[in-house]
Each structure stands twice: as C-alpha cells, then as structure tokens.
Amino acid sequence: MALQLAKHRDQYQQAFDAVLDSAWLVNGPQLAAFEQEWASVSGAKYAIGVGSGFDALLLCLKVYGLGPGDRVGVPAHTCPATAMAVLATGATIVPIDVDRQSGNMDLKALEMVLCEQVLQAVIVVNLYGRAADWINILDVLDHYPNIKIIEDNAQGQGVWSDRVPGGQVGSGNYAISATSFYPTKNIGALGEAGAITTSDPALAERLRSLRDYGNGADRFVSTEQGGNYRLDELQAAFLRVTLLGLVEFNQQKIKVTQRLNHALEGLAACYGNTQPDLIQLPLTHDDGNGHLFVIRTTKRAELQQHLTAQGIQTMIHYPCPTHLQPVLAHLGYQAGDFLEAEAWAAECLSLPSHPMLSDQELDRIINGLDSFWAMHSNLLA
Numbered sequence: 200m201a202l203q204l205a206k207h208r209d210q211y212q213q214a215f216d217a218v219l220d221s222a223w224l225v226n227g228p229q230l231a232a233f234e235q236e237w238a239s240v241s242g243a244k245y246a247i248g249v250g251s252g253f254d255a256l257l258l259c260l261k262v263y264g265l266g267p268g269d270r271v272g273v274p275a276h277t278c279p280a281t282a283m284a285v286l287a288t289g290a291t292i293v294p295i296d297v298d299r300q301s302g303n304m305d306l307k308a309l310e311m312v313l314c315e316q317v318l319q320a321v322i323v324v325n326l327y328g329r330a331a332d333w334i335n336i337l338d339v340l341d342h343y344p345n346i347k348i349i350e351d352n353a354q355g356q357g358v359w360s361d362r363v364p365g366g367q368v369g370s371g372n373y374a375i376s377a378t379s380f381y382p383t384k385n386i387g388a389l390g391e392a393g394a395i396t397t398s399d400p401a402l403a404e405r406l407r408s409l410r411d412y413g414n415g416a417d418r419f420v421s422t423e424q425g426g427n428y429r430l431d432e433l434q435a436a437f438l439r440v441t442l443l444g445l446v447e448f449n450q451q452k453i454k455v456t457q458r459l460n461h462a463l464e465g466l467a468a469c470y471g472n473t474q475p476d477l478i479q480l481p482l483t484h485d486d487g488n489g490h491l492f493v494i495r496t497t498k499r500a501e502l503q504q505h506l507t508a509q510g511i512q513t514m515i516h517y518p519c520p521t522h523l524q525p526v527l528a529h530l531g532y533q534a535g536d537f538l539e540a541e542a543w544a545a546e547c548l549s550l551p552s553h554p555m556l557s558d559q560e561l562d563r564i565i566n567g568l569d570s571f572w573a574m575h576s577n578l579l580a
C-alpha cells in the first residue's frame with residue numbers, strides 16, 4: 200500500500216491542491232467528472248458516487264424499496280458488508296450456498312432457494328475479483344421477473360468475463376451494481392468511497408436524490424427518505440488519479456497471481472498426490488482482476504503460523520459464513536446448514552498478492568508454501 204501511494208504521490212498532491220484552490224468540497228466538479236469517468240470505464244450509462252461500498256449496497260436496496268417484510272438472497276460466503284446492508288434495511292437475509300471451486304453463488308443452491316421461498320431481491324457477489332456465473336444466474340432469474348437483482352462488485356473492478364452478458368462486470372446493464380473504493384480494492388480511495396452503476400436513467404436520478412437526503416428538484420426539499428451518503432470532492436479527485444492507473448494495476452496484479460499460480464501448480468504436481476486436500480489452488484484468474492489470491496487448506500492455522508514465522512502476512516477472507524454471523528443468530532441457522540460456505544470459511548487463506556511484490560518477496564512466499572507442503576507430505580514420511 201505504501202509503495203502504491205508513493206508511486207502516485209505527486210498526482211495525489213496535485214489533486215488535493217486543485218480541490219483546495221477551488222474551495223468546492225462537496226457535490227462539485229470533481230464528483231461530476233469522476234462519475235463520468237467511472238461510468239465510462241465501467242461501460243455504464245450512469246455512475247453515482249457515494250460514501251462507501253456499504254452505502255452503495257444500501258442505496259441499491261433502498262432504491263428498489265426493499266425493507267421489512269422483504270426477503271433478499273445473499274451468498275452464504277461473502278464479506279459481511281453484503282449481509283449488513285440488507286440487515287440495515289430491515290429486510291430478511293436469505294443465505295444461498297456457494298460453489299466449491301469459485302466461492303461464488305452456486306446456481307443449484309439458488310434454484311433450490313427459489314423453489315422453496317419467495318424472494319424480492321438477490322445480491323450476487325463477484326468474490327475475490329472473479330465474475331459470478333452471471334449468464335446462468337440471469338437465465339434462472341428470468342423466470343422470476345419480480346426479483347430485483349443487485350450486483351456486489353466491490354471486488355470485481357475492471358473484470359471482463361464471458362460469464363457476464365456484454366462481457367464487462369459492473370456495467371450496470373444486467374443488474375444495478377455497487378462497488379467499493381476501500382483503499383485495498385483494485386481502485387482505492389485515500390479513505391472511504393463507493394459508487395453505483397446503472398443503465399436506467401430513472402434509477403440514477405433517484406439514487407442521486409437518495410444519497411442527499413432525498414432532495415427532489417429543489418434543494419432542501421426532500422421528496423423521499425434519503426440520507427447523507429455523499430462522496431466528497433477530495434475523495435473524488437483522488438479516485439480520478441487512482442482510476443488512471445487501473446489497467447496497469449490490474450495487469451500487474453494478474454501477473455503476480457499468475458506467477459503464484461504457476462509456482463503452486465508445480466508444487467501441487469510434486470506433493471499433491473500424497474496430500475490431495477492439504478492445499479487447493481484458486482481457480483485460475485484468467486478472466487479476473489487478481490483482487491485476492493485465496494487458497495484453501497485443511498491445515499490453515501498451521502500454514503498461517505508457518506508463513507508468519509517467515510515474515511509472510513496472510514489474511515482470512517472471510518472466517519464466518521453469513522448464516523453464522525452472531526448478529527444474525529435470530530434467523531435461527533445452524534452449523535451444517537450451508538456446507539460449502541462453511542468449508543470456505545474454515546479453509547480459505549489469502550496470500551499476499553500486491554501488484555508491487557518484488558521477485559524476492561514472491562520467492563519467499565513460494566518457498567514458504569514449498570517447505571510447509573514438504574513437511575506435511577508423505578514424501579518426507
């Protein structure tokens with residue numbers, strides 16, 4: 200992160216100065232310009248900047264009028280923010296299990312839920328920077344025209360995939376789409392920020408109103424219940440800088456993940472037959488943006504300890520499935536209800552995959568995994 204900030208330091212400084220000179224701090228030209236640029240990069244007609252990814256999801260739910268009495272499908276394995284946005288509206292969260300390989304929403308699990316209960320909306324997440332199975336999911340949801348579809352694209356910025364209609368994730372063309380510009384995302388702000396993309400002019404207009412106290416045509420006259428979900432001028436100006444580097448950032452990130460993948464495939468070929476479940480590699484990020492490089496391991500605590508001892512920092516995205524979040528205990532779900540999500544939560548481990556990782560740092564990670572795999576392999580028994 201520090202390296203990335205240092206790389207663009209001068210441009211961020213200029214952006215800061217430009218806002219300071221303009222003395223326009225909220226709802227000004229930087230926001231308007233960023234929204235246009237983000238819409239264009241996303242292949243969307245409209246972009247609406249907001250204060251965070253959570254705000255973006257919340258407003259997507261609000262613009263569809265979702266609230267108490269409504270049921271919203273949410274992947275059982277995702278960042279807790281996805282479910283927390285639903286919780287904030289008062290709607291009921293309906294967990295849907297995920298796919299064993301990708302961690303994204305499982306098509307069969309979605310079909311099962313739809314057979315058993317009536318949903319008013321579904322949030323589909325592009326987890327770890329890989330497109331969900333959108334074309335097939337939309338095929339299924341075609342049979343339920345009353346269900347609103349929301350894309351949680353906090354992690355999928357800049358992804359192109361043949362699993363998506365039109366090819367571009369987050370375009371707002373097949374679903375209203377929410378993203379986050381949290382600093383660790385592929386497009387990070389220098390603080391909190393998010394955006395919504397849509398191709399629907401009426402939705403875009405209402406979203407702009409909702410993010411600003413429900414203002415109608417006249418300022419300070421609220422025509423519906425909104426709030427303060429605004430994206431300020433400084434963050435918009437910083438985002439315009441970050442956005443310029445998106446293609447290069449994603450390319451570098453993909454290069455890092457390809458190198459990791461390639462090395463791990465070599466290790467799997469060497470040790471995999473003796474310990475097939477010890478380490479499972481991520482699906483190749485051929486059409487992803489390399490946002491997170493997540494392996495699965497049945498010995499996560501040991502591997503994490505082993506890597507930490509060698510100065511390699513890892514993280515867990517995410518340790519608790521949606522249905523077992525303590526704050527959702529009132530929904531009455533139990534361990535065993537969504538087995539794939541629970542397995543992901545128990546086994547996932549994110550390896551460092553920053554685009555500016557040096558060759559030596561990459562070697563250290565690969566050597567750390569090599570020594571762990573060797574230690575636990577029957578080859579050494």
Ligand SMILES: Cc1ncc(COP(=O)(O)O)c(C=O)c1O
Pocket residue numbers: 251252253254277278280281324351353354378379380381392393
């Ligand atoms: C999948 C997903 N959804 C939603 C969010 C929420 O974004 P933010 O942290 O900007 O509120 C995040 C980011 O952490 C995320 O990864």
